[in-house]
Amino acid sequence: MLVVMFFVATVVFAIIHVIPGDPAAVMLGPSATEAQVAELRTRLGLDAPLLLQYVRFLVDAAQLDLGQSLFLNQSVAAALLSRTGVTLQLTLMAAALATCIGVPVGVFSALRRGSWLDQAVTGIAMTAASLPSFWIGLTLIEHLSVRLKMFPVAGYGAPDAGWAAHLHSLVLPAIAVGLPNMALILRLTRTAMLDVLDEDYVRTARAKGLSSASVVIKHAFRNARTAVLTVVGLTVITLIGGAIVTETVFGLPGVGNLIVSAVLRRDYPVIEGALLVISGIYVLINLATDLLYLVLDPRLRD
Amino acid sequence: MAREKAVWRRLLRRRMAVAGMVILAVVLLAAVLASLVAPYDPQRMDVFHRLMPPSGRNWLGTDDFGRDEFSRLLFGARLSMLTGTLVVIFATAAGTVLGLLSGYVRWLDDLVMRFSDALMAFPDILLAIALMAALGPSLVNVVLALGTVYTPRVARLVRGAALVLQRTQFVEAAEALGAGDVRIVRVHLLPNIFSLLIVQATFTFAAAVLTEAALSFLGAGIPPTTPSWGNMIAGGQQYLDRAEWLILAPGFAILFTVLSLQILGDAFRDVLDPRLRRLT
Numbered sequence: 038m039l040v041v042m043f044f045v046a047t048v049v050f051a052i053i054h055v056i057p058g059d060p061a062a063v064m065l066g067p068s069a070t071e072a073q074v075a076e077l078r079t080r081l082g083l084d085a086p087l088l089l090q091y092v093r094f095l096v097d098a099a100q101l102d103l104g105q106s107l108f109l110n111q112s113v114a115a116a117l118l119s120r121t122g123v124t125l126q127l128t129l130m131a132a133a134l135a136t137c138i139g140v141p142v143g144v145f146s147a148l149r150r151g152s153w154l155d156q157a158v159t160g161i162a163m164t165a166a167s168l169p170s171f172w173i174g175l176t177l178i179e180h181l182s183v184r185l186k187m188f189p190v191a192g193y194g195a196p197d198a199g200w201a202a203h204l205h206s207l208v209l210p211a212i213a214v215g216l217p218n219m220a221l222i223l224r225l226t227r228t229a230m231l232d233v234l235d236e237d238y239v240r241t242a243r244a245k246g247l248s249s250a251s252v253v254i255k256h257a258f259r260n261a262r263t264a265v266l267t268v269v270g271l272t273v274i275t276l277i278g279g280a281i282v283t284e285t286v287f288g289l290p291g292v293g294n295l296i297v298s299a300v301l302r303r304d305y306p307v308i309e310g311a312l313l314v315i316s317g318i319y320v321l322i323n324l325a326t327d328l329l330y331l332v333l334d335p336r337l338r339d
Numbered sequence: 340m341a342r343e344k345a346v347w348r349r350l351l352r353r354r355m356a357v358a359g360m361v362i363l364a365v366v367l368l369a370a371v372l373a374s375l376v377a378p379y380d381p382q383r384m385d386v387f388h389r390l391m392p393p394s395g396r397n398w399l400g401t402d403d404f405g406r407d408e409f410s411r412l413l414f415g416a417r418l419s420m421l422t423g424t425l426v427v428i429f430a431t432a433a434g435t436v437l438g439l440l441s442g443y444v445r446w447l448d449d450l451v452m453r454f455s456d457a458l459m460a461f462p463d464i465l466l467a468i469a470l471m472a473a474l475g476p477s478l479v480n481v482v483l484a485l486g487t488v489y490t491p492r493v494a495r496l497v498r499g500a501a502l503v504l505q506r507t508q509f510v511e512a513a514e515a516l517g518a519g520d521v522r523i524v525r526v527h528l529l530p531n532i533f534s535l536l537i538v539q540a541t542f543t544f545a546a547a548v549l550t551e552a553a554l555s556f557l558g559a560g561i562p563p564t565t566p567s568w569g570n571m572i573a574g575g576q577q578y579l580d581r582a583e584w585l586i587l588a589p590g591f592a593i594l595f596t597v598l599s600l601q602i603l604g605d606a607f608r609d610v611l612d613p614r615l616r617r618l619t
Contacts, residue, residue, distance in 0.1 A: 044457035278462025
């Protein structure tokens with residue numbers, strides 16, 4: 038895991054520092070004077086040799102010192118931390134939505150393989166996976182918020198609005214982020230179930246007269262669980278990606294919003310910090326999935 | 340050749356795959372012929388006809404500058420197809436070379452695979468947007484950024500296939516006969532991973548179209564004045580309540596293009612080689 042994070046940090050450093058072009062000059066724009074650029078270069082430590090910059094970057098990152106934002110008058114760590122809550126809630130809601138619909142419908146679809154219901158479900162899932170989440174978000178805003186006034190158009194509500202108002206404002210973003218992911222989870226659950234349903238022990242269970250609910254839940258799904266877990270773990274990364282874009286659409290004060298404005302303002306320390314933190318979270322989630330395998334599959338506990 | 344014919348026949352028997360191909364052909368045709376077919380210059384502004392609903396004059400209405408939405412949609416198709424194609428070429432070429440290298444050169448293997456792990460620890464859009472922040476917005480940079488995002492997947496796939504194929508009897512036989520690595524790769528490996536690459540290329544194309552749209556939507560992709568589907572949606576979002584057609588047209592264009600590519604990718608996978616299911 039540390040090895041992965043080392044390479045991640047190297048990639049992040051390479052993106053900002055090795056790609057040709059002077060971050061200081063880009064940041065200040067074409068109207069900046071030589072002296073201003075030189076001053077900023079010194080402030081950012083960009084005048085040091087590349088290797089020294091790299092070592093400094095790694096040491097700082099290892100100590101979770103992500104530096105100062107160039108625009109926010111805030112440390113990068115504080116800026117990220119103050120926006121994590123919203124993103125976390127959004128991601129969790131979207132994940133819950135995607136899993137709670139995707140998994141059972143995927144199982145159901147596999148049981149009715151080839152029927153018109155199965156085909157309809159597959160078709161809907163493919164459509165959902167082909168829609169950009171920001172477009173789903175805009176369409177939901179137009180129809181449910183603007184016309185029917187069922188949800189707030191944008192924003193997260195006032196800080197003292199209470200959790201119900203906050204959750205209410207996250208419903209549409211969670212649908213927009215969760216829908217493409219639901220499609221992915223559904224399709225892969227369906228495939229995993231189809232594989233398991235073909236196995237001999239499932240046929241044996243049926244043959245000995247067990248009810249079909251018992252066969253599906255106790256025999257088939259138990260063994261498809263690890264495959265489903267893999268899928269849910271893998272889709273977390275697309276979920277975070279969807280959240281980054283969707284927060285902008287809904288004006289949610291989350292990490293995604295921070296990143297997008299940092300990119301447009303070229304606030305490099307914030308971009309670097311966000312890249313490190315998000316990939317760190319992903320690596321942690323991978324670790325958690327690996328541990329969950331042990332819980333779900335006794336065969337792996339050696 | 341007989342095999343190719345059989346593949347086509349099996350492909351044409353699938354109604355969905357045929358529908359996908361037809362839609363893609365239309366999008367491709369729109370992209371190639373945009374300058375001939377478009378009724379107006381996509382950049383021509385007309386302040387007297389701002390935000391006009393779809394009509395006989397402007398089939399898909401006009402945007403906030405009075406530019407013809409249908410013409411912009413056609414030129415957007417050109418951009419999406421161009422970006423998709425270039426990204427696929429970049430990712431497939433770079434991924435194949437890196438994958439084969441790490442399948443054959445022991446000491447490179449670890450390095451290439453660790454870097455691809457690292458690149459795949461970011462959401463597509465995050466890595467792309469960070470690269471765009473460093474490179475600056477332009478079509479070439481979008482291709483470079485998305486190419487970098489999708490190369491590791493191809494590399495992994497090719498490496499995996501190379502490792503499997505190295506242990507097959509026909510490759511071992513060729514080695515026993517004294518064939519060098521280069522010859523084995525050219526004569527035995529590449530033809531065998533070709534179907535794998537086609538399937539992956541189709542899915543990469545779909546992902547590239549979606550991610551390019553998101554990049555442009557966020558203002559970090561194709562420069563905002565250029566008609567691209569993502570830019571059109573970004574421009575239309577302010578006028579949602581008055582001019583919904585501004586986001587509907589590019590939205591459906593993205594949907595149909597990506598959906599067709601996904602259907603086609605699935606069909607290719609099933610038709611070219613059923614065993615591929617295990618590898619992709």
